Amino acid sequence: MINQASIQSTIVSKDLASNISLVSKLNKRKIKDGILYFFIYLSAAISVVLLASIIIYVLVKGYDKVSLSFLTSVTSVLKGTVGIAGNILNTVIIILITMLIATPIGVGAAIYLNEYAKPGRFVSIIEFATETLSGIPSIIFGLFGMMFFGQTLGFGYSLLTGSLTLILMVLPLITRNTQEALKTVPDSYRHGAIGLGSGKWHMIRTILIPSSLPGIITGVILAIGRIVGESAALLFTAGSAKILPNTLADLFPKVFQSGGTMTVQLYLSATSEGDFDTAFGIAVVLLVLVFLINLATKKLAARFDVTRRK
Amino acid sequence: MNSRIKVNSTELIAKYVFIVSAAIAIFAVASITVYMIAKGTPALKSVGAVDLLFGTSWKPTADSPSYGILYIILTSIVGTTASILIGVPIAVLTAVFLTEVASKRLAAIVQPAVELLAAIPSVIYGLLGLMLLNPFMFKLEKILFNDSETHQFTGGSNLLSAIIVLAIMILPTVVNVSVSSIKAVSFDLRAASLALGASKIQTIFKVTLPAAKSGILTGVVLGIGRALGEAMAINMVAGGSVNLPLPFSSVRFLTTQLVSEMGYAEGIHRQVLFTVGLVLYIFIMAVNIVLLKLRKEASAND
Incomplete structure (x- = not known):
């Protein structure tokens, strides 16, 4: 017990x-x-x-620091003005040249990868190259652009050299966004077009590109955002000049002359020039731009989703 | 008959234009690689590979110049590692917050904030580092090294400032990749864990995160690539002399070395800078290859 x-x-x-x-x-x-x-x-x-x-x-x-005269005049000790108009113009020119060349190439590459290529060695090499290209830091693009476009091809420090360098940098962005967009176009569209007797190129031009336009535009806007924020790749390719052309006729030769974008000018203002007023003025302009670009891609992406759900 | 041939030739031209567009990426990577090697190797001969890569004295403009870049290489390695160690835990926890903890309304505030952080140009980070971080570091430096006779004062431009800036700059990359990999973890796993009596936190850290491991790792490697390649922002905050990477020393990274000296370097000095570029390129390629392997594994697991 x-x-x-x-x-x-x-x-x-x-x-x-x-x-x-x-x-x-x-x-x-x-x-x-x-x-x-x-x-x-x-x-x-x-x-x-x-x-x-x-x-x-x-x-x-x-x-x-941001005022109308800041945006429309050029910094000059002689005239006593402070402004970034030259840098804004340079930025716009670089964006235009870069996107005019990079967009068709990037979209073309995506169309090849998505519509023509059969899985194989060539495709995997292209995909590896695109992947690698998007992983290369901008300072390396800058070095390469300086050596190849600047020295070997002889374009020197110019807006053209800068743009050619940036094309390589933004190419993967456009290719990838276009590819994503192409993937969302239903196969029935393709079968329908081919079945109605359309050639492949005709089908791409009239059906695929219009249907994937939001994706392409998203890629373009993202690329523009990247260019606006870029500095390391431009410092040794496009240089830092900030003068405005006197006449409209001077605009074209400007492509072959040195020119600093807003971002490059911010860097120089904050470091070697020690002009923090200009630096912060540019920073405000850049932040507003970046915010707008972000908003635009979001709006587009939302619209894109809606078309996909249909 | 004629129009048929015309259509066919248009088709053919279109096809080849597309092939050429696609091949440009290959051409770009190939020529970048060729140029980096062709320009980066001469200095290995003219200075001597050992003296160059393992030398610790950087005096490119002295009468008897020396071109040792060991400290520069070390700075890039130490700086990247430290920024990853600081940035990744914050980024992964933010991703956990966005996917597992936050209400929709809170996530709608945090997610766009992270996206915008990614979009801010690096020079703005540099500018803010210069205005805010460096003065703070200088104060800290004055307190810490008050009695030191050997310390060279940097005015706050030091390795630590660069690490903090880098840690912030890699945040969005790691957060975004982690979010998508955590979202991809099947809901059944979580449900099973919760049903067995694990708390939400236990489920997150013992079930969900391990399941999302490979995706998070991809994000970390992407972050390493971003930190290694960042140039302008850290050039503005890290100081301007080549030193052993100690927290309060003014240092040069592989990237900042290029940014600050490429503009005026000549002769052998310029050659050596191209070698610095080549070393950076090799690091980046190594990171890219690891990334590719990780992605292949991930798609094989699917």
């Missing part, structure tokens, strides 16, 4: 002990969970706080 009782009591106490340890385990788990939740929220807060403080700081420091 006594034995049994003592056995029972040990069983009870063992149960109790395991219960207590379970409770303390659960408590420990709660504390652990709480700590991890804290870090998760903290991390997410960091991104938001960072972005907010970047925007606020730049706006506070730079909003009063």
